Amino acid sequence: MIQPHGLILAGGRATRMGGGDKGRLPLAGRTLVDRVIATLAPQVDRLALNANGDPDxxxxxxxxxLPDDLPEQPGPLAGVLAGLDWAAGLGCPHxxxxxADTPFLPPDLVPRLLDAAGPSGLALAATQEGQKTWPQPTFGLWPTALRHDLRAALEGGTRKILHWxxxxxxxxxxxPTEPWDPFFNVNTPEDLARAEAMA
Structure with a gap:
């Protein structure tokens, strides 16, 4: 199987952190996005970043x-679509x-997503707490074959990842979520303080 390309989603507005690029926040000597790159890059063939505004x-x-190519930055699905279009242009199937704000990613994220792919080739990460399974919808395996369907859904008003x-x-x-949730993300100053303690 062709190794997937990787996409770091950094297109959010970070309103609960006061704006700016959350991925640039420092955590134990490295930025959040640097930590994501260090974990994800060895698992994929090549890597890109989804972000809006000045790319420099x-x-x-x-x-x-890769910026969103849909108006009004309609959420992470638009970033996924940008990544799918990019990968399709390079001949990669997924x-x-x-x-960008999740510094504790699992080092086996990609192989486990590949193993979990459904009939369409899609898979999402999830965590288990007791009897409850919680999808983590910004961490997924996405086939480029579905990009036209995703574009149509976005243009039709779909915004929630799980709906699609x-x-x-x-x-x-x-x-697993022990010893910590591998998809813990930094949304607030309190989250950053908690991440510092975890790191």
Missing amino acids: RWSDLCLPV IVTAA TDRHGAGLAVF
Whole structure:
């Protein structure tokens, strides 16, 4: 199987952190996005960043910067679509996405998503707490063959990831939450303080 390309989703507005690029926040000597790159890059064939605004502010990362190509930045699905179009142009059949503000990603995220792929080729990461499974929808395996369907859904008003992935029978790759949640993300200053303690 062709190794997927990777896409780091950094297109959010970070309103609960006061704006700016959350991925640039420092955590124990490295930025959040640097930690994501360090974990994801060895698992994929190549890597890009989804971000809006001036791409030059990310130039030090030496990654392609893919903006949303839909108006009004309609959420992470638009970033996924940008990544799918990019990968399709390079002849890659799928991408794996991760959020830029999640510093504790699993080192086996990609192989486990590949193993969990549903009939359409889609898979999402999930965590298990007791008897409850919680999808982590910004961490997924996405086939480029579905990009036209995704574009039509976005243009039709779909915004929630699970509304779209449920229609396509996405598989789930379930990860434990001990000793910590591997998909813990930094949304607030309190989250950053908690991440510092975890790191």
